Amino acid sequence: MANYAKSTTRKDTITLFLPTLLVLILTVSKPVTSQNCGCASDFCCSQWGYCGQTDDYCGDGCREGPCRGGVDASGGDVDSLEGTVTPEFFNSIINQARDDCAGKGFYSHNAFIAAANSYQSFGASISKREIAAFFAHVTHESEFMCYIEEIDGPAKAENYCDKDNTDFPCAQGKGYYGRGPIQLSWNYNYGLCGRELNENLLTSPEKVAQDPVLAFKTAFWFWNTNVRQNFNQGFGATIRAINGMECSGGDSATVAKRIKYYRDYCGKLGVEPGDNLSC
Numbered sequence: 179m180a181n182y183a184k185s186t187t188r189k190d191t192i193t194l195f196l197p198t199l200l201v202l203i204l205t206v207s208k209p210v211t212s213q214n215c216g217c218a219s220d221f222c223c224s225q226w227g228y229c230g231q232t233d234d235y236c237g238d239g240c241r242e243g244p245c246r247g248g249v250d251a252s253g254g255d256v257d258s259l260e261g262t263v264t265p266e267f268f269n270s271i272i273n274q275a276r277d278d279c280a281g282k283g284f285y286s287h288n289a290f291i292a293a294a295n296s297y298q299s300f301g302a303s304i305s306k307r308e309i310a311a312f313f314a315h316v317t318h319e320s321e322f323m324c325y326i327e328e329i330d331g332p333a334k335a336e337n338y339c340d341k342d343n344t345d346f347p348c349a350q351g352k353g354y355y356g357r358g359p360i361q362l363s364w365n366y367n368y369g370l371c372g373r374e375l376n377e378n379l380l381t382s383p384e385k386v387a388q389d390p391v392l393a394f395k396t397a398f399w400f401w402n403t404n405v406r407q408n409f410n411q412g413f414g415a416t417i418r419a420i421n422g423m424e425c426s427g428g429d430s431a432t433v434a435k436r437i438k439y440y441r442d443y444c445g446k447l448g449v450e451p452g453d454n455l456s457c
Contacts, residue, residue, distance in 0.1 A: 222303075227407055259294050259301030262309055263287070267446060271313060272323045279324035284390050285359065293394035297375075300398035307452060308409055310443035311416050312401055317439045318432070319361040319420075326387045328356030328363070338364050345369065349381050357386040358393035360400050360420075371399045412454025413440050425457035433457060 217229035222236035229235065268287040275282055294301045316323065328334065335353030346369025348354065354365045362371060365380065372379030375395055379385060386393050408415035417436055418425050424432050437455050444451040 259304060259309070260291055262306055262447060263290065263294075270446065271317060271443075275322040275324035279321075280326050281320060281323045284326050285320075285323040285393070286390060289390035290394050293391045293398065296391065297395045297398045300402055306447040306449045307444060308406070310440055310447055310449065310451070311409060311413055312397075313443050314413075314436055314440035315405075315416065315420055316359045316397065318436050319356070320359050323359060325361075326357065326393070328361055331355035331357075340365055343369075346380055352381070352383055354383055357383065358396045360397035362386060362396045362400060367400065370403070371396050374399055412452055413437065414454045414457035418457045422457075 217223050221229040221231055223229060224235040265287045268290060272282060272285060320326075332353055332355070334355050338354040339348040341348065343366045346366045348365045354363060354368050356363045362368065368379040368383050368386075371377075375392070377385060377392065379396075386396050405416050405419045408419045413436075414425075417433055421432075423429065424436075433456055440455070441451050
């Protein structure tokens with residue numbers, strides 16, 4: 179009788195414990211299943227690249243989502259994008275472009291903010307230092323937002339078609355050369371970006387050069403997808419993410435230009451540039 183009672187108690191304990199354990203497993207495992215983020219809308223992307231909803235994810239260092247942080251792990255106070263990228267800051271960059279630049283009639287502060295409002299994961303929780311880094315690369319890639327399309331882009335179209343990529347095959351007669359503020363290039367980038375933005379950019383890549391809001395959104399997509407996860411390693415890591423061929427002595431002069439722009443914009447925004455600026 180005593181043994182029966184003891185056995186029944188153990189079974190009852192196990193019966194109660196298993197559902198609790200299952201709930202704990204689901205609760206704990208959900209945040210860590212999405213390394214490098216791309217979280218659901220109600221989850222935060224932590225500084226380490228995982229999804230979750232607690233202060234460890236939504237507090238300091240939170241990259242995107244419903245963040246509650248005050249200081250971003252990559253440096254600088256977290257602020258509203260619109261409060262940091264003012265018309266004065268934006269225009270201080272584009273006004274350095276030549277007067278005859280096509281970009282001066284295309285890119286605008288209003289288009290930038292409209293794109294950010296539409297693609298909120300870019301600016302939901304972004305530090306001033308990261309904003310400086312983004313615009314440093316935009317400045318270099320588009321020469322102070324002068325260029326909408328890559329110089330001699332149509333003549334280089336064949337160079338940007340990866341024929342081995344069967345997921346996003348190149349459309350006949352279309353060129354996937356650089357377009358937009360960060361010069362989106364290659365058929366697979368147009369394909370992936372278009373899929374996320376619900377735009378058929380593989381069939382109509384020229385749309386990036388026709389719609390300034392879309393152009394900025396492609397830059398935001400590229401940054402979120404390829405660059406942001408490297409920013410906590412320093413500005414140099416972002417150079418490597420965008421064009422690694424410049425690093426390790428590949429093009430020291432261009433690297434120096436990017437760093438100069440970054441330092442300049444950090445100064446304008448009142449933040450220190452941090453360490454590891456070169457690659």
